Amino acid sequence: MSDFERYYQRIRSQQKRANLLWSLLLVTLWLSAGQLAEFDLLTIWQSLPQFFDYILQTLPVLHLPLLFADGKTAGSLAYWGYRLPVQLPLIWETLQLAIASTLIAVVVAAVLAFFAAGNTQTPASVRLAIRSLVAFLRTMPELAWAVMFVMAFGIGAVPGFLALALHAIGSLTKLFYEAIESASDKPVRGLAACGASKLQRMRFAFWPQVKPLFLSYSFMRLEINFRSSTILGLVGAGGIGQELMTNIKLDRHDQVSITLLLIVLVVSLLDTFSGWLRRRVVEGAG
Known part of the structure; x- marks a missing residue:
């Protein structure tokens, strides 16, 4: 050998x-x-039949000959979706919550990230303060923020918006300043040798390098915020989650299934659209 x-x-x-x-x-x-x-695991295994029984209860009873009858005929699609005039605006509200909270979070996180990064010549005290703040923001889950804001502001979209925005700021700031710290320092040194100010170095040396990552993380966070906003509705923070919880509590089993179907459809469309937009903006693909 x-x-x-x-x-x-x-x-x-x-x-x-x-x-x-x-x-x-x-x-x-x-x-x-x-x-x-x-x-x-044994308890989960023994409880699985009950879970599947509930899933079967939520499935609508549809009859093929009556599928396209009016909303007063049991077994038709219109009868199953009689609450769509209520649910569709709530889906739109949920999407608005996700978009608004993500936009605010991206702007705030982008500014904080440049001051929190270790290679932007920010004073250590400022850098530590920002990192501690965003660590606290992302440590608190959106649901906990939403419960506190519901107690403070009441039921509605405002608690959901604040909860999503604060948690997104904490998560995005960490991702952003790590992206800045991984950027090459050669352009920075070149601009510094030419007498560029700190702001100019950030604008022309760091930003072109981290822009694709910033956009990718922002699109990813938009998808996460939409999913999270459906959960926040369960505690009264607005959106389609509130409708889902109401249907569950009132044993409107068929409406549970159509609410879940709407959520799945919108999430799938949002994933597809954000993926296409990411390729267009980040990669320049057609």
């Missing part, structure tokens, strides 16, 4: 031992966490 083969076998043995140890550690952590949280 050659020296290379012996070296290769030794490295392979070390990798196998390391993989085995990490696997055992992860399994131990998973079992310990499950025991502390009273997580039981």
Whole structure:
């Protein structure tokens, strides 16, 4: 056996031992966490039939000969969607919440990120203060923010907007300043040698490098905010989630299914559109 083969076998043995140890550690952590949280796979397995029974209850009863009858005929599509005049405006409100909160968050996070980055010559105290603030904002989940704002401002779209915007600012600022810190410093040094100001270095050295990442993260956050806004409605923060919770509480099973279908359709369309827009803006694709 050659020296290379012996070296290769030794490295392979070390990798196998390391993989085995990490696997055992992860399994131990998973079992310990499950025991502390009273997580039981057997209980989930035994409860699955009840879950599927509820799903079956939410499915509408449609009859093919009556499919396109009027809204007063049971078994028709119109009868199933009799609450669409209420649900469609709520879907639009949910989308508006996502767009408005994302736009505000992107602007604020972009400004904060340049002051929080370690390679923009920002004073350490300012950098630490901004990083601590955004860490707190993203540590608090949107649902917790929404509950507090509902208590303060009442039920409506304002609590949902504030909750989404604050959490998005915390998440996007971290992503943005990490993107700035990963940018090349060669253009910065070149502009500094020419006597460019700090603002000019940010504008002409950092921004062209990080712009594609900023846009990608912004589009991704828009998709996340729409999904989150449907959840926030469950606590009275506006949007289609409020309608979903009402239907569940009132046992309007058929309306639960059509509300979920609307959410899935809009999320799919939003994903498709944001992906196309991302390619157009970031990659310059047609």
